[in-house]
Amino acid sequence: MTDGSFRASDVTKSYDDGKTFANDRLTLHVEPGEVYGLLGPNGAGKTTLVKQAIGLLKPDSGTISLGPHDLIDDPDAARQLCSYLPQAQMPINSFKAHEAIKITGMIRGGSAAAVATRRDELIDALDIGEWRDTLGTKLSGGVKRLVGFAMVAVWPGRLVILDEPTNDVDPLRRRLLWDQVRRLGDEGVAVFLVTHNVLEAEKSVDRLAIIDEGRIFAEGTPSSLKLADRGRLRLQLMLVPRSATPELPAFVEDHTRVRNNLIAVIPEAEAAHGIGWAQELMGSGIAEEYALGATTLEDVYVRLTGDIAAKEPASS
Numbered sequence: 001m002t003d004g005s006f007r008a009s010d011v012t013k014s015y016d017d018g019k020t021f022a023n024d025r026l027t028l029h030v031e032p033g034e035v036y037g038l039l040g041p042n043g044a045g046k047t048t049l050v051k052q053a054i055g056l057l058k059p060d061s062g063t064i065s066l067g068p069h070d071l072i073d074d075p076d077a078a079r080q081l082c083s084y085l086p087q088a089q090m091p092i093n094s095f096k097a098h099e100a101i102k103i104t105g106m107i108r109g110g111s112a113a114a115v116a117t118r119r120d121e122l123i124d125a126l127d128i129g130e131w132r133d134t135l136g137t138k139l140s141g142g143v144k145r146l147v148g149f150a151m152v153a154v155w156p157g158r159l160v161i162l163d164e165p166t167n168d169v170d171p172l173r174r175r176l177l178w179d180q181v182r183r184l185g186d187e188g189v190a191v192f193l194v195t196h197n198v199l200e201a202e203k204s205v206d207r208l209a210i211i212d213e214g215r216i217f218a219e220g221t222p223s224s225l226k227l228a229d230r231g232r233l234r235l236q237l238m239l240v241p242r243s244a245t246p247e248l249p250a251f252v253e254d255h256t257r258v259r260n261n262l263i264a265v266i267p268e269a270e271a272a273h274g275i276g277w278a279q280e281l282m283g284s285g286i287a288e289e290y291a292l293g294a295t296t297l298e299d300v301y302v303r304l305t306g307d308i309a310a311k312e313p314a315s316s
């Protein structure tokens with residue numbers, strides 16, 4: 001590991017006199033230039049770990065460091081070395097969008113000229129130029145989220161922590177934001193990404209961990225985590241609204257349903273039968289459309305955590 005890596009080792013944080021564990025001996029590391037994702041359902045312990053990393057909470061035990069700096073013993077170093085986008089919106093109501101971004105960059109040590117150049121690049125890259133001179137009080141939640149990301153990315157620390165960065169952002173600009181997350185990693189920043197948006201995170205992270213009930217269940221690259229699902233396909237069916245779940249053929253190995261979206265996991269050898277079944281459902285008026293493809297990280301996530309909220313349609 002390089003000297004600039006972020007490391008959390010055996011981090012434990014409990015409440016209720018040790019009866020409830022938010023973090024249970026969590027261990028992970030993030031290297032400079034790496035985008036590392038921490039995925040898990042609400043209440044899994046993700047934000048608790050983040051708050052300990054930036055000095056807002058102290059763990060019961062374990063160590064958290066960034067290079068040679070102990071972030072537990074020296075919370076001031078944590079705030080100087082880490083850039084943080086929280087789940088809550090940034091408090092920018094009294095500033096215009098371009099002002100908030102520039103002020104943040106200068107506070108973090110960038111020169112006025114360099115920060116202004118990078119600010120303008122981010123405004124263009126995120127396609128928020130029409131709100132450049134708009135006060136924070138008049139920005140929508142999604143645009144305010146993008147401005148908050150720009151405030152973090154304009155002059156980043158050695159570790160950038162993003163807690164659900166795409167909340168409220170429209171689908172087009174979510175893609176643009178993920179491009180900028182990837183750029184941070186490519187420029188040598190260690191990026192610690194906290195999210196439950198599995199499908200989008202899969203395209204952007206180098207490594208990730210799946211966390212639930214304060215513990216890490218699996219860790220690796222997106223491809224390595226899907227090894228157990230090789231040889232299987234996902235058959236996605238959009239059912240007619242308010243229709244009952246149809247009887248499943250014997251070749252369906254697993255399935256989940258959220259609203260009208262039914263996901264069936266089938267062996268690759270049963271692909272033709274799966275398509276035939278889907279077409280029968282469409283012909284009988286039970287399904288409106290279907291898609292057959294490789295299993296995704298979302299399927300791994302649901303299998304490990306049992307959290308089907310990951311399959312909820314993304315908000316726009």
